[in-house]
Amino acid sequence: MKIGLFFGSFNPIHVGHLIIANTMATSTDLQQVWFIVSPQNPFKKNNSLLHEFDRHTMVERAIADNHRLKVSDIEFSLPKPSYTIDTLTVLADKFPEHEFVLIMGEDNLVQFENWKNFEKILEFYKIYVYPRPNTAPHNYENHESVKFVEAPLLDISATYIRKRLQEQKNIKYLVTDTVEAYIELKKFYI
Ligand SMILES: Nc1ncnc2c1ncn2[C@@H]1O[C@H](COP(=O)(O)OP(=O)(O)OP(=O)(O)O)[C@@H](O)[C@H]1O
Numbered sequence: 586m587k588i589g590l591f592f593g594s595f596n597p598i599h600v601g602h603l604i605i606a607n608t609m610a611t612s613t614d615l616q617q618v619w620f621i622v623s624p625q626n627p628f629k630k631n632n633s634l635l636h637e638f639d640r641h642t643m644v645e646r647a648i649a650d651n652h653r654l655k656v657s658d659i660e661f662s663l664p665k666p667s668y669t670i671d672t673l674t675v676l677a678d679k680f681p682e683h684e685f686v687l688i689m690g691e692d693n694l695v696q697f698e699n700w701k702n703f704e705k706i707l708e709f710y711k712i713y714v715y716p717r718p719n720t721a722p723h724n725y726e727n728h729e730s731v732k733f734v735e736a737p738l739l740d741i742s743a744t745y746i747r748k749r750l751q752e753q754k755n756i757k758y759l760v761t762d763t764v765e766a767y768i769e770l771k772k773f774y775i
């Protein structure tokens with residue numbers, strides 16, 4: 586099977602992530618998209634980062650009704666911070682029957698040259714990119730390993746959702762009802 590791996594902090598998962606994953610799973614040659622919840626992005630220091638189990642639970646809740654979307658906790662047992670090339674190597678070993686492609690938002694291309702072994706990622710994997718508004722310039726407009734998927738721009742971020750919660754503002758429609766209820770129950774981000 587050809588599978589898209591959508592790596593992220595998902596702190597929390599929002600409708601932007603879901604639109605990206607569903608677009609990739611239905612408008613490209615991918616048959617499934619797996620959300621890989623990263624315990625710790627090597628570049629992000631964030632006091633409001635929830636425990637990976639809670640972020641994983643929210644992803645599970647958000648994608649429960651979509652059989653093409655799956656969630657993985659593979660990075661929970663790997664060294665931290667979470668380096669994508671290491672996870673890709675583990676997944677390729679574990680699932681030799683699948684072909685994996687990376688999915689990312691365009692903002693991740695700006696710093697991509699600072700990722701661990703980024704040349705290796707480009708050599709061995711295709712990257713499917715979802716455009717993101719206000720992205721700084723990058724070098725991947727015309728790279729043979731990078732494919733831009735044409736789709737509506739989504740000006741929404743987890744940062745914005747966390748900020749609204751801190752201000753006691755409603756987040757309806759920014760996340761699924763199931764995720765909203767879980768955040769409310771657990772009193773996250775307040
Ligand atoms: N609105 C968006 N448009 C395009 N890509 C996005 C969007 N939101 C998230 N992504 C992509 O989803 C992946 C996971 O992102 P992440 O969990 O960091 O979400 P985020 O909304 O960017 O979070 P934060 O605001 O906390 O930085 C990354 O590849 C990121 O580029």
Ligand SMILES: O=C(O)c1ccc[n+]([C@@H]2O[C@H](COP(=O)([O-])O)[C@@H](O)[C@H]2O)c1
Pocket residue numbers: 592593594595623625626627628629667668669670693699700701
């Ligand atoms: O491998 C790296 O060097 C590397 C550097 C920066 C980010 N990443 C991964 O990219 C993903 C996107 O992170 P985030 O926090 O923007 O959702 C997440 O899985 C990080 O672990 C990976």
